[in-house]
Amino acid sequence: MTDVLIVGSGPTGLTLACELALSGAAVRVVEGRGAPHRESRGKGLWPSSLDVLRGLGAAEPLEAVGSSEVVLRKYFDGAQVNDTPMPGGGLLTGQWQVEGALRERLAGLGVQVEYGSPLAGITQDAAGVRAELADGTAIGARYLAGCDGGRSTTRKLLGIPFEGTGEEEPAMVVGDVRAPGLSRDFWHQWFTSEGGGILLCPMPGTDTFQLQAAPEQDERGGVLPASLEGFQRLFDRHARMPGIRLADATWLSSWRVSVRMAARMREGRAFLAGDAAHVHPIAGGLGMNTGIQDAAALGRTLIAALDGQGGEEVLDGYGAERLPVAAEVLADTARRYERVMAAVRTPGRGTEAGLD
CATH class of the missing domain: 3.30.70 (Alpha-Beta Plaits)
Known part of the structure; x- marks a missing residue:
């Protein structure tokens, strides 16, 4: 039986896997996709996320390639209006590059992502969790972490409501x-x-x-x-x-546009993190960053539980810490998104309005 089974190999799942592997925990990571992607997706790391990755030993290759100085060039009706430097401290880099750096660090810790392994079922008891994959393979673990995105199979199998609103048409x-x-x-x-x-x-x-x-x-x-x-x-x-x-x-x-969060982030020995637990507007670039912070918090929780430091109160601490954060991120990004949509009607204004 492995200590923790992680479902999903995005930035959230890989950050959690590195945190746990560095502590000596036995970790497996399963991923429904057949191979890594090369899509930019979430494209910015804020300083707090960079600090997490530095602690894992995964930031150096990203800092060598990414850009910390970004200038927004604004045009209106085809004419150039102005240039606006973005606030410093963060790093512009593609999500696939973040995942690559974390995957390389995880491999150095002896853990490989198991691609082509979609989750199909979850059962659990007081001793652990049993995950069934689509090919019939069963994996036993002391704990399970669903880091499998906004359409999370883990969340659905656990029966956790995903509350909020969402638009039908793409924005x-x-x-x-x-x-x-x-x-x-x-x-x-x-x-x-x-x-x-x-x-x-x-x-x-x-x-x-x-x-x-x-x-x-x-x-x-x-x-x-x-x-x-x-x-x-x-x-x-x-x-x-x-x-x-x-x-x-x-x-x-x-x-x-979707503003939703899980009613809870824990069901017995199974947990949710990242987009599996909350989705929100992109203004402010908080999606990937919030997931990385979830992973750091869940890592601390699971390491403490695996070390025998406390019981239910330790496991409940993760949701108590992160659910209020998720609620505030949803409200904050909705406000930021509205500001951006209003600002771009004024010549010379752009996405920086989401950082105000």
Whole structure:
């Protein structure tokens, strides 16, 4: 029987795995995907998260590649308006790079992610948890941590309500693209008086930009899915730079406004962390960072429990610490998102309004 089975190998699950492995705990990490991804997704680490990764010995490769100085170049109706330096202290880096650094550190501690291993069932008793994978494999563990994202299979199997609200239609299309000829010295943000806009952020250590834009609509007002062709049409409409042709879309996705949190973060010997426990607007870049902080707190809780330091009160301490934080993050990011949506109607204003 392993000490802790972690479901999900994103930044939250990998941070937790490193914390536990460094303490000497026996850890396994299962992942439903067949292989690591190379998608930028969450793209910023705040100082508190960098401190956690430094403590794990995983920050150095990220600091060598990432950028700590980011300048927002704002345009309005196609005209450049101003440049705004972002507050210092954080690090611009792609989520896949964060996961890669943590995965490498975890491998150095003797733990490999088990890909192609989707979770299918959970049973538990006073002695431990039994997880069943889709292929019928059973894994016994003293504790289980669900770090498997907003659609968390763990949360659903545990029967934990995911309370809150969510929009049906996407509010944004996102992706990773190349934009030959566009300066990589700036996070470009184009907005227009007619509404909508497009953002292209250069991802350090790559030749790609992360693209974010209000989605296209068809003639009936329905939202069109993300596509390279659609990205180009949106770019032409908002940026008005005919010499730039977007290319090589390696990630195409959409984002919906969702403000939800788990009713509880513990069910017996099973726990939730990261997006499995809470999802919220992207303003402020708090998603990946909040998950990393969850992992650090859950790591402390499980290490104490494995060492025999206390009983139920130790296990309950995780939710008591992190549920109020999650509630405040949901409220805070909703406020930040509203500020950004209002600010971009003013020439020269952009996503920095979410940091006010």
